[in-house]
Amino acid sequence: MNCQSVRHWLQDAEADEADALFVGEHLETCPDCRALAEAVEAPASVPDSIQPPADLWLGIQTRIDKSIDARQLSAPFGGSRREWQETIGIVMAVAAVVFLALVIRPSLFGAGAGGSVASTGSIMAAAMERECIGAAMELTQQEGAHSLDPQVAALQAQAQEVEQAIRDTRRVIEADETDPRMLTSLARLCRVRLKLAEQTQELARS
Numbered sequence: 001m002n003c004q005s006v007r008h009w010l011q012d013a014e015a016d017e018a019d020a021l022f023v024g025e026h027l028e029t030c031p032d033c034r035a036l037a038e039a040v041e042a043p044a045s046v047p048d049s050i051q052p053p054a055d056l057w058l059g060i061q062t063r064i065d066k067s068i069d070a071r072q073l074s075a076p077f078g079g080s081r082r083e084w085q086e087t088i089g090i091v092m093a094v095a096a097v098v099f100l101a102l103v104i105r106p107s108l109f110g111a112g113a114g115g116s117v118a119s120t121g122s123i124m125a126a127a128m129e130r131e132c133i134g135a136a137m138e139l140t141q142q143e144g145a146h147s148l149d150p151q152v153a154a155l156q157a158q159a160q161e162v163e164q165a166i167r168d169t170r171r172v173i174e175a176d177e178t179d180p181r182m183l184t185s186l187a188r189l190c191r192v193r194l195k196l197a198e199q200t201q202e203l204a205r206s
Helices: 003-011 017-029 031-041 056-073 081-103 115-140 144-148 150-175 181-205
Strands: none
Touching (some): 003 031, 017 031, 017 181, 150 181
């Protein structure tokens, strides 16, 4: 996204939440837009001790867990476009919430938050890894007879490399959670993995 579209998004009360991750990525490299984001997000007077709701991250993780449980109890994944979009939506919503919370309003996660912030990073990284790879594996299991197709095999090989990168990134976050850009990297890798799964599914259907 360019500066104009990002500034419009920041000032639009009805902005599409699906673009939050792209906005966050732009804010990493554009100090002017980041300053605007901080000004838009900051009320006229904000107490120094303000903290996010204690159950914020728990609510997000509960939503992910319910989605996983529902898929395990239901019939095998049938490639429904709506289910596929909902899965991507959950992963991207988690990524957007985590990234924007850390980039736009870092003061909310300052020294006062202590170790709880660090554990939050690990929890969210593990949840994103589990949801992303789990959703992609469901699609892979539907390929069956198409697994010998050279193009499908190539996509699967790429997917395995991305999954390894996701695991490695999650381990880095667990070791050092001070850099919010690592969560952004994890979100980007999840997006790539889900896209590879979608391409494999479409190729298998053709």
